[in-house]
Amino acid sequence: MDxxxxxxxxxLEAEEKIEPTxxxxxxxxxxxxxxxxxxxxxxxxxxxxxxxxxxxxPTLRRKAILMAKVQDEAGHGLYLYSAAETLGVTxxxxxxxxxxxxxxxxxxFNYPTLSWADMGAIGWLVDGxxxxxxxxxKRCSYGPYARAMVKICLEESFHQRxxxxxxxxxxxxxxxxxxxxxxxxxxxxxxxxxxxxPHDSDSTHSEQSTEWKIKRVSNDDLRQQFVDMTVxxxxxxxxxxxxxxxxxNEDRQHYDFGPIDWDEFWAVVKGHGPMNQERIEHxxxxxxxGAWVRxxxxxxxxxxxxxxxx
Amino acid sequence: MTYSVPKVAGEAEAEVGREADSVWxxxxxxxxxxxxxxxxxxxxxxxxDAEAALLAxxxxxxxxVEGVSIWVVSSAEIVASDPDDAPAFFGSIEKPYRHAxxxxxxxxxxxx
Numbered sequence: 001m002d003x004x005x006x007x008x009x010x011x012l013e014a015e016e017k018i019e020p021t022x023x024x025x026x027x028x029x030x031x032x033x034x035x036x037x038x039x040x041x042x043x044x045x046x047x048x049x050x051x052x053x054x055x056x057x058p059t060l061r062r063k064a065i066l067m068a069k070v071q072d073e074a075g076h077g078l079y080l081y082s083a084a085e086t087l088g089v090t091x092x093x094x095x096x097x098x099x100x101x102x103x104x105x106x107x108x109f110n111y112p113t114l115s116w117a118d119m120g121a122i123g124w125l126v127d128g129x130x131x132x133x134x135x136x137x138k139r140c141s142y143g144p145y146a147r148a149m150v151k152i153c154l155e156e157s158f159h160q161r162x163x164x165x166x167x168x169x170x171x172x173x174x175x176x177x178x179x180x181x182x183x184x185x186x187x188x189x190x191x192x193x194x195x196x197x198p199h200d201s202d203s204t205h206s207e208q209s210t211e212w213k214i215k216r217v218s219n220d221d222l223r224q225q226f227v228d229m230t231v232x233x234x235x236x237x238x239x240x241x242x243x244x245x246x247x248x249n250e251d252r253q254h255y256d257f258g259p260i261d262w263d264e265f266w267a268v269v270k271g272h273g274p275m276n277q278e279r280i281e282h283x284x285x286x287x288x289x290g291a292w293v294r295x296x297x298x299x300x301x302x303x304x305x306x307x308x309x310x
Numbered sequence: 311m312t313y314s315v316p317k318v319a320g321e322a323e324a325e326v327g328r329e330a331d332s333v334w335x336x337x338x339x340x341x342x343x344x345x346x347x348x349x350x351x352x353x354x355x356x357x358x359d360a361e362a363a364l365l366a367x368x369x370x371x372x373x374x375v376e377g378v379s380i381w382v383v384s385s386a387e388i389v390a391s392d393p394d395d396a397p398a399f400f401g402s403i404e405k406p407y408r409h410a411x412x413x414x415x416x417x418x419x420x421x422x
Contacts, residue, residue, distance in 0.1 A: 301334065
């Protein structure tokens, strides 16, 4: 049987998954570590903007839902860290890279959650965008990543629906509540479109990822898919998407939309978004304050193992 | 959503080397969906000891009544075959007569 590069290519061509013990190019391994770790970090940091509203949820039902959602995000982060670890990195290493800013997370979480309506907009738009991407990732060539996506996609559907339901309740409420929903849409719309990343023409490492079948659909195609799906949903709510150029294009059978502010996008990626500093400081503080718990548990585990050996 | 945050020109990227295990051991989690079915691998997690692993498995892998029973197994205890040795383990293609479809039974005989 062919080994190394040849076997790797043959597996890719046959649409077979690459598994942890298979030979893989170092670039493939590094790309996956980077992407899966960033994905995991996004889930973990993503708990903060929503955690911000748990104590102020308007009803007990909404509070329970929000807690369940934030707990899911923690779970998703953990599935993904496990997937990353199959590539020969440790959890501690990944934590350290996040805490020192050497690995990033999705920029969407560097925006603040100013009102309750943001819980609706995040579920509807941010989780909606995440689903669009993650459905694609279920077909990615790396087995552990693809498997994590299957479970995550099942759970994300609840996230989006509960978000849309919040928006629906606000839009059917008082003028003030509807205005709150509109304000949230105004603030989250463009950052949600930015989540799909730079245009294909400017996306430097998309090509290699596509060849390796990590990425199966281009940034622009995914973004278009998301816009086409979301516009009718906004119409149903009676909300206006904050884009004067948005219009149905009969020829393309897609919605046209206006230019994205890439200066803002790059500023946030580089660390200058409204919440970058606070998010990472909060994460570090939680890690440091939890040190004694980790140490105590490790000591207990050690004692249990020694007791078994004696 | 691209979880691959685009690279910033001129910014140093972390290359990640291979390192020893984390402080907490790794466990594999198996879930039995319902009585009568086998436990199936659901994923893995780190925990300080077996009991903590079981509790963590409940939180991480069974938030939606995924099953009726959980196994956690220390990952270090698993003995695995090498995928490159697959032919030695799974060479039964050479023995087609072990499969039901190998035998021609006339249609008139009916379902067999």
